[in-house]
Each structure stands twice: as C-alpha cells, then as structure tokens.
Amino acid sequence: MADTAPASELVTLEVDGRSVEVAPGSLVWDACERAGVFVPVYCAHKKLEPVAVCRMCLVEVQGMPKLQPACATRVSPGMVVRTATEQVRKFRDSNLEFLLLNHPLDCPVCDRGGECDLQDFTQRYGPGQSRQSITEKVHFNKAVPLSDKIILDQERCILCWRCVRYYEEITGEREIVLQERGVHTLVDTFEHQPLRSEFQGNLPEICPVGALTHAKYRFRARPWDLRRTASICSHCSYGCSVFVDAREDQVARYASSDNPDVDDSWLCDRGRYSFPELNRKDRVLSPEAATAGGRQVVSYQDALGRAAGQLLRVGSDNGGEAIGVIGSDLMTNEEAFLLQWLARDIIGTPHLGHRLLPAPEISPLDFELGIAEIEECDQVVVLGPLPEQLAPVLTLRLFKAGTKRARKILRVEAPFTVAAIRKQVIGEGRVGVVAAESDREAALKLRTALTGAGRRCEVLTLMERVNSRGCQDLGLLPGWLPGYRRAPSPGMELPDILEAAIAGRIKALLVVNPGPDLEADPRLEAALKGAEVTVVVAAFPGVASRNATVLLPGRTIVEKAGTVTNAEGRVQRVRTAVEPKFAFPSDLKILGDLARAMGGELGAQPLAGPVYDLLARAVPAYRGAQAGLRPRWEATA
Ligand code: SF4
Ligand code: SF4
Ligand code: FES
Numbered sequence: 001m002a003d004t005a006p007a008s009e010l011v012t013l014e015v016d017g018r019s020v021e022v023a024p025g026s027l028v029w030d031a032c033e034r035a036g037v038f039v040p041v042y043c044a045h046k047k048l049e050p051v052a053v054c055r056m057c058l059v060e061v062q063g064m065p066k067l068q069p070a071c072a073t074r075v076s077p078g079m080v081v082r083t084a085t086e087q088v089r090k091f092r093d094s095n096l097e098f099l100l101l102n103h104p105l106d107c108p109v110c111d112r113g114g115e116c117d118l119q120d121f122t123q124r125y126g127p128g129q130s131r132q133s134i135t136e137k138v139h140f141n142k143a144v145p146l147s148d149k150i151i152l153d154q155e156r157c158i159l160c161w162r163c164v165r166y167y168e169e170i171t172g173e174r175e176i177v178l179q180e181r182g183v184h185t186l187v188d189t190f191e192h193q194p195l196r197s198e199f200q201g202n203l204p205e206i207c208p209v210g211a212l213t214h215a216k217y218r219f220r221a222r223p224w225d226l227r228r229t230a231s232i233c234s235h236c237s238y239g240c241s242v243f244v245d246a247r248e249d250q251v252a253r254y255a256s257s258d259n260p261d262v263d264d265s266w267l268c269d270r271g272r273y274s275f276p277e278l279n280r281k282d283r284v285l286s287p288e289a290a291t292a293g294g295r296q297v298v299s300y301q302d303a304l305g306r307a308a309g310q311l312l313r314v315g316s317d318n319g320g321e322a323i324g325v326i327g328s329d330l331m332t333n334e335e336a337f338l339l340q341w342l343a344r345d346i347i348g349t350p351h352l353g354h355r356l357l358p359a360p361e362i363s364p365l366d367f368e369l370g371i372a373e374i375e376e377c378d379q380v381v382v383l384g385p386l387p388e389q390l391a392p393v394l395t396l397r398l399f400k401a402g403t404k405r406a407r408k409i410l411r412v413e414a415p416f417t418v419a420a421i422r423k424q425v426i427g428e429g430r431v432g433v434v435a436a437e438s439d440r441e442a443a444l445k446l447r448t449a450l451t452g453a454g455r456r457c458e459v460l461t462l463m464e465r466v467n468s469r470g471c472q473d474l475g476l477l478p479g480w481l482p483g484y485r486r487a488p489s490p491g492m493e494l495p496d497i498l499e500a501a502i503a504g505r506i507k508a509l510l511v512v513n514p515g516p517d518l519e520a521d522p523r524l525e526a527a528l529k530g531a532e533v534t535v536v537v538a539a540f541p542g543v544a545s546r547n548a549t550v551l552l553p554g555r556t557i558v559e560k561a562g563t564v565t566n567a568e569g570r571v572q573r574v575r576t577a578v579e580p581k582f583a584f585p586s587d588l589k590i591l592g593d594l595a596r597a598m599g600g601e602l603g604a605q606p607l608a609g610p611v612y613d614l615l616a617r618a619v620p621a622y623r624g625a626q627a628g629l630r631p632r633w634e635a636t637a
Helices: 028-034 086-100 116-125 163-171 200-206 275-279 300-318 332-347 370-376 387-392 393-403 416-424 437-452 468-473 492-501 516-520 522-532 587-597 610-620
Strands: 011-015 018-022 058-061 081-083 150-152 178-180 184-189 213-214 227-232 242-247 249-255 288-291 292-298 323-326 379-383 406-414 433-435 455-460 506-510 533-538 551-555 562-565 569-576
Touching: 011 028, 018 028, 018 275, 028 058, 028 081, 028 468, 058 086, 086 116, 086 533, 150 200, 163 178, 163 184, 163 393, 178 516, 200 249, 227 569, 242 332, 249 275, 249 406, 275 387, 288 300, 300 323, 300 393, 300 506, 300 533, 300 551, 300 587, 323 332, 323 492, 332 506, 332 587, 332 610, 370 433, 379 387, 379 393, 379 437, 387 393, 387 433, 387 455, 393 406, 406 416, 416 437, 433 437, 468 562, 533 587, 587 610
Parallel strands: 011 081, 323 506, 379 406, 379 433, 433 455, 506 533, 533 551
Antiparallel strands: 011 018, 058 081, 150 213, 178 184, 227 242, 242 249, 288 292, 288 551, 562 569
C-alpha cells in the first residue's frame, strides 16, 4: 500500500528522523520499510490482516502515551515515529525474554535453525541470559504429525496466530486452532483431525519459527548447506515462482517466492512436494547406440554422427515426411522453437507434435485474461472443477477475489450451455471466464456471446504442463507455425504419428524429452519398434530410451536454463539449479548440434539467450517478454 497513490495524496511522516511519503491508510510498518528502517515482527505478515498479538513491533509515536504496534497503526500526516529509543529497546528485550520462557533449547536440532526469526531477533534485540531455570519450563508435545506432510512441535510455537489466520484468510479452510488458555495455550488441528488442505505446505513458511516443519525436509539440510536458485514450479501450467534449494546434486526443497501476478506467494502441495521425482537416481547417463553387437555406450560425437546419418538416410530414401518429430511440454521455449525448426527446415517433415490431445483451433484469445486480472473482474465464471484441479493455486486467487475484492465467483457445472450461463451473469461490468483446455470451445462461445451483448469478457485457459502454452505459441504442433500462423501443410497429430509408425508409414522417429503421458501410452513402444530409426533424447530410462537406435542423455527441468510460458501467456525464466551427473551438452545444444550434423545452420549459438532472440524474431509478441511479461499478441496482428 506504500506508494500507489498520486503524489498529491501521499501522507508525509517522520521515521527515526527520516521524512517519508506513503499512501493514506498505510501502516507505520510500511512507512518504516519505506524509510529503510527495520522493525521486527512475528504476527504481522504482508499477506494477512494485522492482529497485533505478539507486540514485537512496538514503536514510539510522538503524542501517544504508550508504545504502538507498527503492524496495526495507520499513518497520519506529520506523525513522528521512533523505533530505536531506550523504551522500545527495553520492551523488545523483555518481550523476547517472555517468548523464550518456555521455548525449548532446540536450535541445534531444529529444521528452522539458521532461518528462524526467534533466533535472529533474540540475537539482535534479546537478553543475553535467561532468568528462567531450564527445569521450570512448561513442556508440550514434540514432533506431532499433523499429516504426512507437516510436523508440529507445540513447544516451539510463539502463538503468533499466523497459521490460524492463513487458513481463515488465504484458503478459507479451518484446520488449525488455538486451544486452552494462558501459559497452556497451544496450536493443534481441529479435533485432532489430520490436515487435508491442498495448501498445507505453505504453513512452515508462514510460521516464523520451527513449530511447523515439512516432513519431507526434516533433518535434510541446514540453510547454509543449500544453494538457492530462483525458478518456476514445473508441475503445471500456472507457473508459480519458486526457489529451488539444492544440496549438492539433489533438490532438498521448493520454497515459495512471491510473484504477485501469478502465485501471490503461495504454492500448492502437489507442486511444492513434486521435487523428489527430479532426484531420481535412475537416469540416462551416457550416449548409447544400437549396434550389430547389441546396445553400446558411445561417445557424444559418435552418437550425434549416427543420429544425423540415420535420419538423413531415411529422409533421402523416403522423403522427410517419413520422419516424425516428437517433443513434449516439459521442454523450454528455446528447445521447442529449435525442435520445430529442425523438423520443418532441416528434416523437412510437417509431422511434429508435443501432446497426445489434438489442438484444433488454438488462438491467443484462449489466454487474454491474466491471472491477477481475475481480481479486477466483476464476475468470474469458472467452468467446472477442472481448472482448479489442473492448477490448484488458482483456487486461492479465486478465494481472494471473492473475499478480499468482493468479486462474484460463479462456478458452473457441465454441460456448459451459453444460454444457461448467460442468465447467471449479472450486472454490466467485466467478466472473466476460466476454463480447462478441454472446455476452451465452451469458454470462447461464452466470450463471443457476452462481448456481442456489449460486455467486456476475457478467457483464461488452464493447460496441463509447465510449458504447454509455450510449445503451442512456438509452433511445436502440426499445422501451426510459431506465432499462431497456419502451416502450409497440416501434418499429422502426435497420435497419428504413432499409428503411422506402427503401420510402417513413418520410418524414423526423433523423440525429445518424452513426458509421462507419452511414456504411459501403449502405442509408443509399438511405434518405436515399427520405425527403422529412433533417435531419443531422454533424462530418464523408459520405453523411449529402451527402444532407441541412438540415445542421448537429456536434462530435467531443474538442470535446464531458458524460458517457459505459463497458462496466461507469461514468459518466465527457469534456471539451472542442479548440475547433471554427466558432462554432456544440454538438450538445446544437442538439437543445435544435430541440426548442424544434418547440414543445417541455425545462425546463432544453441544457447538459451541467442535462441530466444531468434524465436522473438519469428514471434514478435515474444520480443522483450523474457523478463517475466505476458507477450503482447496484438503486436503480431
Ligand atoms: S505454529 Fe507457528 S504460525 Fe502457528 S501460531 Fe505457532 S508460531 Fe505462529
Ligand atoms: S499451481 Fe501449479 S505451478 Fe503452482 S505450485 Fe501448484 S503445481 Fe506448481
Ligand atoms: S508484529 Fe506487530 S504486534 Fe505482532
């Protein structure tokens, strides 16, 4: 709230002798932050309403007889705030002594040690010694499993209420309560029921101490053991920002990183706890080739030469159209762009795809509505449960729009008949329609009907995987060139490519980063066996790698660098958080090297930056969007 008002309306006040201007209604805490003055807080949290229960943030305000909580006191013109007076110092010291009275001496064995506000503030403001004997402490239960994901240590709790308020204000669920009174007050689940929320993984982050911890991170690392990399959750197309905290070559945890335009600070449990899959020990670690003597480990150059030679031979014997190219929506934008270029311009085939579902009439109208813009719509129509199942954090945005912004959320069940939904859409204002990709047609029909009736109406379509949108934007589909331009030749969809390989009409397959859906499809094995040549780039062993005539080791999303595009069309960076166990080139470089070995010239280094420049030339909407922006599709019109 600190600085969005016009300059003429700003409130001027003084904090520790510094003059600051903030928006009317701002908190003294905001003003202190703006002045660059740190005020310690426990119960206050930027995403929660103030309650002022911990008293850690008390400051002097000239003219007021008692210390005031900075987290709950609104600014007024000419206010004079002092945060470092003797009175404030003494109060903080006593407050910390009080908080530590019954706090266990757990720091050496607490998962929060090294990133705990109680440790940090005690060191900075607290008493050097305790006047309480260690034998007099009141004890509560330790290591209570609240679910298979969250562990509660009741005696580490400082009763800040953040966990209770998180449920009330952010998810709308009521799973955690404060029980008993006075010194016996403790946090527990309602009637000792296990936590069921899909968002409980946010609790350890919202808890300022080590009372709530992740079962999966328990005793796994200290903060100083971790290497933190800002990236994107790879588990769905919503594209929440995460910090990937890695210890050596393993991801130790995903932590949230506030992107107000997308996740608003929160992760769903499905995404947060998806990282063990990336730590799998069974990996494709070296290039291999099928030889007369069976499968052999070969050098990278040998594998590349064989892959190029085999694909060229099939192309010259049967034409490029006898080759099918299969990518996946786990690829980065740069990889997707390079793969479609390799397929169309070097191999000469229109048969390429990245998804088993057909994509008939895709268009940028599918993602006109931004995620944060949901809060600006007067009414939001959600078509069935699928959008929230595909991207759980969407539920929190809808809850916020409904409660904090008083927007009308209309959840409708299938069948989605435009006439029936239109009757429920009231008023004159802006309407958002949120749909799963499988219901995009119904969403667009509703849009047409409402815009025809003079309403402003935009659609947000949720897709399945991290880069489903980017692969589509960049033309890794038959019939669509990068930037939603129609291809001259329609080409076969992925399922038809598999069927054609089984029937012997497709003679070679190039498969890059096969996703779980493709690996689970029974047609894949038959298609690979039916083709004469199968060049595979894969991170994990599976059907594709087992049936490759040439196999090259691929990378997981945390081992890659590049960009991905989320459901609303926002281009976001993924960064290398973990180095793979092998020293072979990245998937992007493999594609560039393969193209060159087949006689193609990319005209740029096969690295994320130069390839992004190339793709932005082909798709002008992507120009300048790699800084976390949504491409302006009208620029291509
Ligand atoms: S468990 Fe953590 S968040 Fe909840 S009240 Fe205790 S200290 Fe606060
Ligand atoms: S909503 Fe999607 S992107 Fe966000 S944390 Fe969950 S799985 Fe990850
Ligand atoms: S942070 Fe202000 S009273 Fe708790």
